[in-house]
Amino acid sequence: MTLAFTVLGIVAPVFLLAAIGFFWVRFGLDFDTGFVSRLAMNLAVPCLVFVALSNGEIDAKDAGRLTLATFATYAAMLAAFLALCLALRLERRTYWAPLVFGNTGNLGLPLALFAFGEAGLGYAVVVFSVTAILQFTVGVWIVSSGGTPLRALREPMVVATLLGALFLWQGWRVPPVALNALDLIGQMGIPLMLLTLGVAVARMRPTAFGTVAALALVKLAICAGIAWGTGLAFGLGEVELGVLVVQLSTPVAVSSYLLAIRYGADGEPVAGLVVVSTLLSVAALPALLAVFV
Template sequence: MRDTYKCAVYARPVNYAQLLFPDFSLIACGWLLCRYTALDRRVWDQVESLVYYFLFPVLLFHSIVKSPIDFGSATHLLAAGLGVGLAGIALAYALPHLPWLGRHIDRREHAASAQVAFRFNSFICLAVAERLAGAEGLLVIAVLIGVCVPLMNVAAVWPMARHANSGFLRQLARNPLIIATASGLVINLLGMQVPHWMQPTLGRLGAASLALGLLAAGAGMQFGALNRGKALGVAVLSIRHLVLPLVAWCLCRLLGLHGAQAAVLMAFSAVPTASSAYVLAARMGYNGAYVAALVTLSTLLGIVSLPFALSLPR
């Protein structure tokens, strides 16, 4: 059964494009709707707020709570996920200190855009994980999201708060993704469950968050600021789309991951960066347009990096 599954997931590169087409077509629809119809930025700003503050936290909470998490059997998966995340954070933080690169990097721009190197688009993660391995894939990605979202949100806020001398703990306490994942993990570990009569409603809200989140990611894409900070942009995007998939591949081999866990980890390592990265940067007083341009390019690069990561031999 395991060999059959692996053949189905890793058969031919062309299958990866077909697998990802529904997600990227929604992103393309969002981009077209925002730019060529009356559904302009005024509409999508509200959609982003709805998804970010309500729909997506509900999806995260429900994904974590609905299935008991056996941390004992997921030890290697958690180690690999944390390894990928910590590698991305360490590499992103190190960029200004590299002698051949640091002199070409503006420290303020780096504080805002370092997050692009290690954060991940959870909307795409959940959609791809479901297509790769169904319900088992959703549980695997829920474990990774539950552990890595708080870590990566802390790591994203830290350099900006430190550079701007703003309230670091206050920024964390108000983050809806951290609140949803932390509360979901607590309830799961306590053995509590969502009442059956609430599950259909939560499931439909979660499905809405996936579709609207992908549309909003497309609507938020911007191409205007890609000509500035080229060295920094190339560096953070190389970490996100080339180095981290290779790190995940090494960890899969080292820790003996296989089946759904390996497939989802590889996808997790190669998805585009979080579409909310530019919102976070703008709200903290940084150049949101530059970060949005990096998010845009990362979204496009995901079309290449996801098939690359999923096709690495194991």
């Protein structure tokens, strides 16, 4: 029961901020989705990621093993969801990347901290950094329908992730004044993303929810199963395994919707996946945590 209330406490602000965006549009007020998404993705979220990574502390050997396991898990998930998209004739630009990449940041990080303590948070940052790198390289390549993944190296999010990972690896520390400024800017990221999500939901067609509900269930089962099997194959410890499974079982990330909008994919079903999978996580994540805690 405590875990359920904890997850609810983490998820509730997500719905509150999304509801503000939802009713903002329903009341007929203007919302420039393009401007807000650019502000979030080019400034606020990169600062958020850099601060989270540069402040992390974890043993280098454990981090290396977990990093390899995370990359291997994502490789398997990319193959599995590509096969699913082909089998169900789903538009790959719209569905493939969102089904692979979960909300390992603003949901996964605090959940790992509560369930596994400071050590768990350190491991979760490693998974989060791998997620960010892949989402803004391979994920951008998928959503933008071709080109080279190297184009993503121009993305502020990728630069921030690589720079933050370098600080984590070298044990460097950002001067307090600069860190506080970056942290303040980064705090805009999650509210901006969630407000944009609420706007998207307000503009959705109601018929979109049937398909995304089934896909959200399939995503949870496939991601949890692959992460569990890969973690065992790599010989991860109990905490590392728990973090990997929980992090990669998180719901569809809000950033997936922003990327869909930015690169011209169909944003409505992605927004539906975010909402439905997040609702599902209220019950699913405590059940997963109960196995490891």
